[in-house]
Amino acid sequence: MARKQSEALLASILATAVDAIIVIDSKGVIQLSNPSTERMFGYCPEEMVGQNITMLMPNPYRQEHDGYLEHYHATGQRRIIGIGREVQGKKKDGQVFPLHLAVSEVQTEDGKLFAGILRDISDLKEVERKLIDLNLELDHTVQRRTEQLEKAQAELVQKEKLATLGRVAGGIAHEIRNPLNAIKTSAYYLLNAKKPPESKVCEHLNRINRQVCLMDSVITALSEVSRNAEPALAAVDLLDLLMRVIADAGIPKNIAVSSNFPDQVLRAFADRDQLAIVFRNLIRNAVDAMPNGGKLELAAVCHDSQIMLKFTDTGVGIAPDQLDRVMEPFYSTKARGLGLGLSITRAIVEQNRGTLQVKSEVAVGTTFTLTLQKFNGE
Amino acid sequence: MRARRILVVDDDDDICCNLRDILEDLGFEIDTANDGSSAIAFAKVHAYDLVLLDYQMPEMNGDNVYRELLKLRPKVATIMITALANTEGAQRSVDAGISHLLQKPIDVEQLLQLLPL
Numbered sequence: 001m002a003r004k005q006s007e008a009l010l011a012s013i014l015a016t017a018v019d020a021i022i023v024i025d026s027k028g029v030i031q032l033s034n035p036s037t038e039r040m041f042g043y044c045p046e047e048m049v050g051q052n053i054t055m056l057m058p059n060p061y062r063q064e065h066d067g068y069l070e071h072y073h074a075t076g077q078r079r080i081i082g083i084g085r086e087v088q089g090k091k092k093d094g095q096v097f098p099l100h101l102a103v104s105e106v107q108t109e110d111g112k113l114f115a116g117i118l119r120d121i122s123d124l125k126e127v128e129r130k131l132i133d134l135n136l137e138l139d140h141t142v143q144r145r146t147e148q149l150e151k152a153q154a155e156l157v158q159k160e161k162l163a164t165l166g167r168v169a170g171g172i173a174h175e176i177r178n179p180l181n182a183i184k185t186s187a188y189y190l191l192n193a194k195k196p197p198e199s200k201v202c203e204h205l206n207r208i209n210r211q212v213c214l215m216d217s218v219i220t221a222l223s224e225v226s227r228n229a230e231p232a233l234a235a236v237d238l239l240d241l242l243m244r245v246i247a248d249a250g251i252p253k254n255i256a257v258s259s260n261f262p263d264q265v266l267r268a269f270a271d272r273d274q275l276a277i278v279f280r281n282l283i284r285n286a287v288d289a290m291p292n293g294g295k296l297e298l299a300a301v302c303h304d305s306q307i308m309l310k311f312t313d314t315g316v317g318i319a320p321d322q323l324d325r326v327m328e329p330f331y332s333t334k335a336r337g338l339g340l341g342l343s344i345t346r347a348i349v350e351q352n353r354g355t356l357q358v359k360s361e362v363a364v365g366t367t368f369t370l371t372l373q374k375f376n377g378e
Numbered sequence: 379m380r381a382r383r384i385l386v387v388d389d390d391d392d393i394c395c396n397l398r399d400i401l402e403d404l405g406f407e408i409d410t411a412n413d414g415s416s417a418i419a420f421a422k423v424h425a426y427d428l429v430l431l432d433y434q435m436p437e438m439n440g441d442n443v444y445r446e447l448l449k450l451r452p453k454v455a456t457i458m459i460t461a462l463a464n465t466e467g468a469q470r471s472v473d474a475g476i477s478h479l480l481q482k483p484i485d486v487e488q489l490l491q492l493l494p495l
Contacts, residue, residue, distance in 0.1 A: 170462060174434065177461035178390055181482035185396035188486040193403050200399065207392045291436075 020118040042092035179211035231271030235375040245279040254293025267375040289315025317362040388432035414438030433460035
């Protein structure tokens, strides 16, 4: 390219560049500026050429610039040259604005020159500021919402606690008042009856005794919840324990109990006393489900590491919408009862490293499947 | 003069027996039922001077039983007895016209004052 052509091209680039281009000498004196510089700073070229570049800088850049140039000439250490950075410019009307400055060093016959390319980044900064504001606002909103959610959750927990407490109190009140009513009316009869026969007196005393036992069983159920003792795991002969519990369960005569057990001894790794509570509760549950009689089938299957026990009744069954809740504490489908039996049972089973599952069909019956760890030690 | 006839309804047989003993001793004629359907069956046969009705029973609660009794005997005098701390359900029966609502354990002397002479 011919020299003239090259000069014309460079002049054209300077004239049309969107960025401001300023050339200074080694002392910082402006040698050249393009039209974009004029638009950016508001000075005409005549006002700039021959002046120190610091005229376009606010403090502290203005004060530091000469020192910076001297330091560069002395040490060769660069802060902007060849790197580019974000700085501030000062317009003729005094307005300070952000700009990006890239400086290149040009060696000429007359000495060093520095060419600076400056881009007004006010819009970019404005967007950045808005973004920061939006982020802050978003942070505040998230924080506010989180606090609201935490508060709502705490209120919900509190309400749930109160609701549970209400159910507990109501359940206990009901379970205690019924036997109290029987005891109180028996006592009234014994105190006020005109010449009661001895058989009647005996009947009422027995009734009082029975109702006291009922109240005691309510207290026992509550203490079983609160006890939550660590199980003492050991080998338990399951069928022996099951037969003992059945013998003491007082199963009505209209309920036929059948069993399907393998010939081998089934030994589980569990807490014998706690397991007795589990068996008692599952059997009582089955009996309660069959007020008009029925069948209670007990079956056991032995696997490599687990023993599965099934308790199947032909009782009233549990509706699908209640099935998920029957093992919740204080949830009962019965007119009587605290609704603790199954929740205690499941808690004990889980403490003994087992599982308890239920399947049921209304008017057909219910099967509870208890899976326990098999005892494999000597 | 014929003896006043009372139907005692409670799913707890001990309570039915106790009230039977107390009231029979005072000269009342007593029938007992352990559930709602038995109570309704009794009410179809006899016009009771009073029904003593437990609120919380399996299958049909006292309120439901009372409403069925009303269909059979619109003027039947009924005393509802509840062990529940929250008497909201039984209160519906009071609104429907039940004579009295007593809470377990009942004060027998108070009950006797409410009985038909």
